[in-house]
Amino acid sequence: MTTMKSNLHPSTEMLEKFVSGDLSVGVNLAISAHVEMCEHCKSEIQEIESRAAEHWAESATAEAIDYEADPSNIIENIVAQPQFKELDIEESAVGSIHMLDRSVRLPKVLAKAASEGLVWKQLGAGISQADVKIDDEVHCSFLYMKPGSQTPVHKHQGTETTLVLDGSMSDELGEYHKSDFILRTNNDTHQPRTEEGCLCFSVLDSPLTFTKGLARLLNPINRLRFQRAVGRTLS
Numbered sequence: 428m429t430t431m432k433s434n435l436h437p438s439t440e441m442l443e444k445f446v447s448g449d450l451s452v453g454v455n456l457a458i459s460a461h462v463e464m465c466e467h468c469k470s471e472i473q474e475i476e477s478r479a480a481e482h483w484a485e486s487a488t489a490e491a492i493d494y495e496a497d498p499s500n501i502i503e504n505i506v507a508q509p510q511f512k513e514l515d516i517e518e519s520a521v522g523s524i525h526m527l528d529r530s531v532r533l534p535k536v537l538a539k540a541a542s543e544g545l546v547w548k549q550l551g552a553g554i555s556q557a558d559v560k561i562d563d564e565v566h567c568s569f570l571y572m573k574p575g576s577q578t579p580v581h582k583h584q585g586t587e588t589t590l591v592l593d594g595s596m597s598d599e600l601g602e603y604h605k606s607d608f609i610l611r612t613n614n615d616t617h618q619p620r621t622e623e624g625c626l627c628f629s630v631l632d633s634p635l636t637f638t639k640g641l642a643r644l645l646n647p648i649n650r651l652r653f654q655r656a657v658g659r660t661l662s
């Protein structure tokens with residue numbers, strides 16, 4: 428039995444795909460980092476894993492293997508048992524990110540992803556971004572919003588996954604704090620803002636479209652940057 432959870436966690440469907448390894452590396456990373464901070468999702472994953480193990484056991488029984496006739500079948504079936512994704516992550520040298528006067532301790536998976544070094548770029552308006560090159564299909568980055576800043580209004584062509592690592596931010600749909608997992612799809616237009624400052628990990632499977640004012644001019648550059656990030660050429 429699972430208790431009700433808010434929509435600021437990965438959905439059960441996403442967690443099932445996480446367990447079966449059907450998500451992009453970037454989204455997997457965001458979920459792993461969330462799970463490190465969330466007991467609820469940690470136990471939900473354990474339930475999904477044990478359901479999958481039971482399912483495996485049932486189907487193995489259904490095949491009616493005659494162990495007595497051939498004991499080597501036991502070994503074969505143990506070897507054939509699916510290996511569930513382990514959440515064991517090594518400790519990394521880069522344990523935290525230092526931004527202004529604060530030091531943010533990273534979830535271990537993200538510390539590992541960041542261990543090759545982060546290069547921060549100013550995106551303007553108090554927002555900085557450091558790319559994490561880990562996945563060819565999605566664009567992963569750390570985003571830092573200074574206290575009192577806000578991003579330009581933008582719309583998503585694809586899916587944006589955001590994990591709040593420190594501080595808080597809000598948009599038209601709500602307020603988000605540490606460990607909150609936010610999924611935005613192509614119908615959402617939003618403008619995140621922060622009072623106290625906010626560090627996030629963001630995974631984009633498609634470029635953003637800025638919808639208002641001067642920020643619209645960023646669009647071609649943004650697309651170019653995105654395509655460069657995912658290693659595709661302009662068509």
Ligand SMILES: [Zn+2]
Nearest residue numbers: 436465467468
């Ligand atoms: Zn959760």
